Amino acid sequence: MESIKVALLGFGTVGQGTFELLVKNGDLIANRVGAPLQVTKIYVRNKAKYSHIALPEGTQFVESVEDVFTDPTIQVVVEVMGGTTFARECVEKALTLGKSVVTANKDLLAEAGPFLLDLAAKHKVDLRYEASVLGGIPIIRTLYESLAGNRITEIVGILNGTTNFILSNMTEKGAGYQEVLAEAQALGYAEADPTADVEGLDAARKLAILSSIAFNRRIFFEDVSVEGITKIDATDIAFGKEFGYTIKLLGIAKETKKGLSLNVHPSFISSDHPLASVRGSYNALYVKGNGIDDAMFYGRGAGSLPTGSSIVGDVMEVAKNIRTHHLGALQPFYFSEKNLYASGKIESSYYIRILVDNSTGVLAKVATKLAEQRISVQAVTQRNESETTSTIAIVTSSCPRSYIVNVINAFNNLRVVREVGSVIPIMAD
Template identity: 75%
Template sequence: MDQVNVALLGFGTVGQGTYELLTKNQELIANRSGVAIKVKRIFVRNVDKYKEYELANETSFTTDFQEILNDESIQIVVEVMGGTDFAAQCVEQCLAAGKNVATANKDLLADQGPYLLDLASKNNVDLRYEASVLGGIPIIRTLYESLGGNKITELIGILNGTTNFILSNMTEKGAGYEEVLKEAQALGFAEADPTSDVEGYDAARKLAILSSIAFNRKLFFDDVNCEGITSIDATDIAFGKEFGYTIKLLGIAKETKKGISLNVHPAFIDSHHPLASVRGSYNALYVKGNGIDDAMFYGRGAGSLPTGSSVVSDIMEIAKNVVTNQTGQLISYYYADKNLYAPGKIESSYYIRLLVANNTGVLAKVASKLAEQRISVQSVIQRNESEKAATLAIVTSVCPQAYIMNVINAFKNLRVVREIGSVIRIMAE
């Protein structure tokens, strides 16, 4: 049986999960791939940090990346360090040197993915990145292989486990954002600095990577319009339930005749939609194609072994290509014009919460301002807060985002409106 040697760059959560699966399932992996895969080197910055970790006899730590780069017996380099600058340098040097690369680095792929794929193709090597999006859910290869014959028109995803955990718990417990965030941090679902997750940046990077494949365009993190969950209130979630909605942070990518739109934002979805049942830290992606119609992929979006599972699948695929001299065959084709659709033109229904004067005729005044923007009221719930104040929860008709922004400005100048609480999109079926 042919043997392929691998080096790991990084030995954190994902690196250790990858190594564990490669060693624990070594016989199974060899049986299924027809290749004996051995980890020869593991690059770390501080060897002493791992002195208690038992490695197989053929594996050793190194603090010198050049030792890996210059070792001709190492055919696959697995980048699981994270970050962009040093990781990018390492990946570029490996590809240029004729080494195949597997990476779990969504930041790197969202910023430079199409360029790195071109570099891999030019050097006749593989660059695989299944683990960069949705952890253990096999979605990257599914999009460019299993669904390769489909024209994908829409991706709708719960792409971040931290925010899904927070919103799920707020929904189920009626708790506030800050309370649930602290719980998520205590359980290890959220970082001490949760900005990347709760502001939607993590989901936006994943959406950019998926959209590049789905729409055959060079799409990047900067192309995604992004809005986080920090302003979501338990009051809005309760009103949403009454309307029959569940709130999620969604990544939505669409290609229509008008162009491509890429957005990450909180949205209400019908409580009977399959994505509404995705709870806790789980992730899911809903794909619409002209061949498959609708399909949903669900599972663990992060974690040592789930993400390591995706990395190992890439290693196995590359190893088979190495022994059959088939590396560099995956060529990414991109249309030149990506024609991004302005977010202000995107149409949806909206939920609006207002604190208003508790007077006769207030609803009529609010409805008239909506009508001025050609927006009608589909549903409304009124809660009297006191003799002088009431809360209005309104579901509007479908309209462009720009119309909603105009009506919000109009509400600011309406004397009966005391406070604009929330404005949340409602995802259409």
């Protein structure tokens, strides 16, 4: 049976993992697809860099991407270069030429996913992107297909393995942020420039992609409110343990009668919650729907082979569609109204840590400011730091975020308050 020809754009960590699986599991893949898959061209900028790699017969490196686009035998293009400029040009050109595309590029999809899906539908080809979110965890297809009959009301996830590794180690070792970040970089979990991870940008892109599917909206990266983990202190983690909480960087998308809220931020969760047990560089997603109730998906969120596994699964689905003449069947559908809910109106309990004078009546003054903003207190603890200073840790009742902003301003105007340290939302069970 004639093979289905595939091209790779890029041959980095993920590209090599994808190629390895396509070759190593070739017989199994051919059996399940009904036809063999053959990678015939691999686009790289410098072939000499890969001169030590022996390619199988029929596969070649090319230094011009036009060699891929002008080859009429290539039906599937796998984009694993990253970036949002050249990669977008390549994806758009492939789709326009009638070549289906599989990509792991979360940056591109968070910026232009709905537009690219429309383009694929227009040209009656497939655009698949399972590997763009949570690596080897099959969540995109699950939302599109298995849970398609559910009205999803909430998705909550640990969407970034680097930050989960950092926060897990801070929790278990009592170490500070900078110390654990250096360890993560030494082990290869964090990049030399970790900004995208630790500032929550990577998680926000993934949340935008998931939310587009889960809530039938045209959601983009800029729709997500983002806060990273760089201000988290070992002191906050220790207080959290006293209150029965574990800290995680969470992506939370929730639909209510008031609208859709999209947020990435550090959050305390009950130490009994399933997400609290997700340690190290693992990822997890918690989904609530009106049919399934609650479901959790857990696994490796990155890496050469886990991500490659998702890409290969997508390539196989596209290949099946080529064989059965069903390309372009996955149509994008979106509600016309986005209806986003302002972050200041989102209600939650909060943890607040403040450094105050160690003197009589300070706690009463703090309580008065909370009462003035109509914020009640669920728990409070005070710890003397020295003869002159104390730390007060407060857990509030549920209230709008705007109330918390107001009370922080009030605290900053109190002479007895030396510093407002941390303000961390607490996710309801």
